[in-house]
Amino acid sequence: MWSKDDHKLLEALAPDALLFVGDLGNGEIRHVKAIKEITIPTAVVLGNHDRGTDNSGYQLKTQMQLLGDKDCSWSRRIWSSLPVVIVGGRPCSAGGGYFLSNQIRAVFGPVSLEESIERICSSSINTPHDYPLIVLAHSGPTGLGSDACSPCGRDWKLPEIDWGDKDLAVAIDKIQKIRSVDLVVFGHMHHELKKGKGIRKTFLMDKKRSTAYLNAASVPRKGTDEHMNLISHFSWVEFIDKKLCHASHRWYREDASVAYQENLFNLN
Numbered sequence: 001m002w003s004k005d006d007h008k009l010l011e012a013l014a015p016d017a018l019l020f021v022g023d024l025g026n027g028e029i030r031h032v033k034a035i036k037e038i039t040i041p042t043a044v045v046l047g048n049h050d051r052g053t054d055n056s057g058y059q060l061k062t063q064m065q066l067l068g069d070k071d072c073s074w075s076r077r078i079w080s081s082l083p084v085v086i087v088g089g090r091p092c093s094a095g096g097g098y099f100l101s102n103q104i105r106a107v108f109g110p111v112s113l114e115e116s117i118e119r120i121c122s123s124s125i126n127t128p129h130d131y132p133l134i135v136l137a138h139s140g141p142t143g144l145g146s147d148a149c150s151p152c153g154r155d156w157k158l159p160e161i162d163w164g165d166k167d168l169a170v171a172i173d174k175i176q177k178i179r180s181v182d183l184v185v186f187g188h189m190h191h192e193l194k195k196g197k198g199i200r201k202t203f204l205m206d207k208k209r210s211t212a213y214l215n216a217a218s219v220p221r222k223g224t225d226e227h228m229n230l231i232s233h234f235s236w237v238e239f240i241d242k243k244l245c246h247a248s249h250r251w252y253r254e255d256a257s258v259a260y261q262e263n264l265f266n267l268n
């Protein structure tokens with residue numbers, strides 16, 4: 001969830017770029033209107049909860065139009081001021097392999113699994129190889145584990161299975177044959193597992209391919225610290241040149257001080 005109140009904090013944190021993994025709300029326009037006003041480089045892939053309640057796709061299309069070039073669905077974002085490439089996955093995914101909602105069909109047509117793979121891959125073509133490439137998606141790819149606590153594991157019913165997206169996994173594999181994929185960032189599967197089963201594994205590093213996988217879905221992303229100060233969650237990553245050197249989950253107070261930090265990765 002993102003609101004105008006977040007802008008002041010964002011101004012103080014001053015990241016080089018801000019990525020949204022979707023599930024902003026339930027199709028309410030106010031969230032995308034607030035995101036539209038962000039002035040730093042921003043990329044968004046909408047989630048299954050953003051698709052709207054109308055099967056016509058009108059609510060979804062309205063949000064995408066408001067986001068304009070911040071919307072990274074099946075496309076890429078490259079900014080002249082920032083050496084990074086963002087490749088967007090399929091919008092509004094609910095995970096579970098491959099499935100198109102009525103709203104996605106209404107807006108994009110009956111996109112097949114193969115077409116989705118092609119759309120993601122083609123967004124990476126002719127991108128500067130000396131820039132880090134970040135894949136941004138709502139649901140993560142298959143292949144990250146089949147336990148409930150895996151980054152994309154199904155935790156709400158048995159059996160525990162891999163609930164990632166197949167098109168994204170195949171696309172990442174194909175892109176990796178051409179160039180590096182330095183980070184895959186996604187949401188959808190909440191960090192806190194259902195039925196008190198614990199906390200999800202939110203970071204994996206494929207050392208062989210130097211690809212990091214980060215689940216950013218801390219839900220709710222707002223809460224309070226022990227002194228009842230309002231805190232907001234951000235997943236934070238840093239690159240040195242092309243190499244990921246740091247990843248963490250951070251909960252910031254309104255004055256931009258860090259209330260809690262969970263370190264996920266530090267380059268030795």
Ligand SMILES: [Fe+2]
Binds near residue numbers: 094188
């Ligand atoms: Fe979701």
